[in-house]
Every structure is written in C-alpha cells, then in structure tokens.
Amino acid sequence: PHIHSGITLHRTRQMGDFEARHVDQFLFLLRHIERAVNIGFQLGTLGAWQRASAEMFDANSRAIIFLDRDGRVLFANRAASLLAAAKDGVVLSAQGLSLLRQSDNARLQHLIGEAMKLHAHSTGTMWAARPSGKRHYAILVAPLSQDVNVMAAARPATCVVITDPETRPVVEEERLRSLFA
Numbered sequence: 001p002h003i004h005s006g007i008t009l010h011r012t013r014q015m016g017d018f019e020a021r022h023v024d025q026f027l028f029l030l031r032h033i034e035r036a037v038n039i040g041f042q043l044g045t046l047g048a049w050q051r052a053s054a055e056m057f058d059a060n061s062r063a064i065i066f067l068d069r070d071g072r073v074l075f076a077n078r079a080a081s082l083l084a085a086a087k088d089g090v091v092l093s094a095q096g097l098s099l100l101r102q103s104d105n106a107r108l109q110h111l112i113g114e115a116m117k118l119h120a121h122s123t124g125t126m127w128a129a130r131p132s133g134k135r136h137y138a139i140l141v142a143p144l145s146q147d148v149n150v151m152a153a154a155r156p157a158t159c160v161v162i163t164d165p166e167t168r169p170v171v172e173e174e175r176l177r178s179l180f181a
Contacts, residue, residue: 058078061168063161063162063163064077064080064159065159065161068154068156069116071158079164083164088131089101089131090162101131111124111126114141115143115158116158123141123142123143125141127139135165137163139161140161140162143158143159
C-alpha cells in the first residue's frame with residue numbers, strides 16, 4: 001500500500017506522436033502489466049517472509065525438519081544440518097530423514113506415517129539412542145495443516161523437531177546484562 005509504480009512510454013521527436021491504435025494497444029496491455037506488477041510485489045513479499053522464516057528457524061538450537069507427503073526433506077534448519085553432519089545417529093538424505101539404530105528408525109518412520117495420515121491431529125514423541133553413547137535425542141513429530149494451496153510446488157506435511165540435550169543454547173552475555181540490568 002505504500003509503494004506506487006508508474007509506466008511511461010516515450011518516442012523520439014522523429015517518430016512523432018502516438019497514433020490512436022498505439023494508445024488502444026497500450027490500454028489493452030495496461031491491465032496485464034498492472035497485474036504482473038502486482039504479482040511481482042506479492043512474490044517479493046512472500047520471498048521476504050520465507051527468508052525471515054528461514055532465519056528464525058536457523059536461529060533455533062533444535063533441529064527442525066519439514067517433510068513432504070512422500071517423506072522427502074523440504075527444509076532442514078542449520079541445527080538439523082549440523083546434527084546430520086555429526087554422524088551421531090541422524091541421517092538426512094534425498095530419501096528423507098532416518099535414524100541409524102534400526103528400532104529407533106522403525107519408531108520414527110511409524111510416527112512420520114501417522115502424522116501424514118489424512119486429517120492427522122496427533123503429535124508423536126520418542127527418544128532415540130546415539131551411537132556415541134551420549135544422551136538420547138528427544139524427537140517430536142507433528143502433522144502440518146493440509147489446507148494449503150494446491151498450486152504449491154512443495155507442500156510440507158510433517159514437522160520433525162529433534163532436541164539434542166548435549167547442545168546448550170548460547171545466550172549472549174550482552175542479552176543477559178540487559179535483561180538483568
């Protein structure tokens with residue numbers, strides 16, 4: 001609402017004034033140009049929201065993974081990528097999310113399957129052992145709303161949040177000083 005755009009057409013003096021047919025052609029195209037500009041603003045706004053959301057998820061110390069209806073990873077925040085890179089039981093691949101320990105992976109895949117059922121409302125939780133012997137991961141699997149735009153290229157169906165109890169959230173000293181004066 002605070003941004004305005006305009007379109008101007010210019011001709012050289014040698015070309016002379018626009019003829020009536022040129023004006024009619026422009027007026028025919030104008031509504032399409034206006035619609036294209038409006039769509040451009042909408043896409044720009046969606047892009048800004050997407051970047052802000054990704055930054056917010058990346059700031060979270062918990063691993064956050066969105067899966068599509070086929071179980072493929074659509075999004076993994078920084079913590080999820082670091083967890084997978086540590087090779088301590090969590091695997092992110094083109095096929096999706098899995099755990100190295102077979103019994104834990106079976107439970108995870110079951111929870112994901114339950115979350116992906118049509119009209120699923122329940123959230124599942126579990127513990128997952130780690131090959132390193134460190135404290136178990138806490139895993140939450142939740143369905144996401146299926147009431148989304150059909151025209152979307154990729155639609156998240158399930159969110160998996162993995163908490164690593166060995167990871168301590170970093171609290172900046174300056175924030176603590178400000179908070180507690």
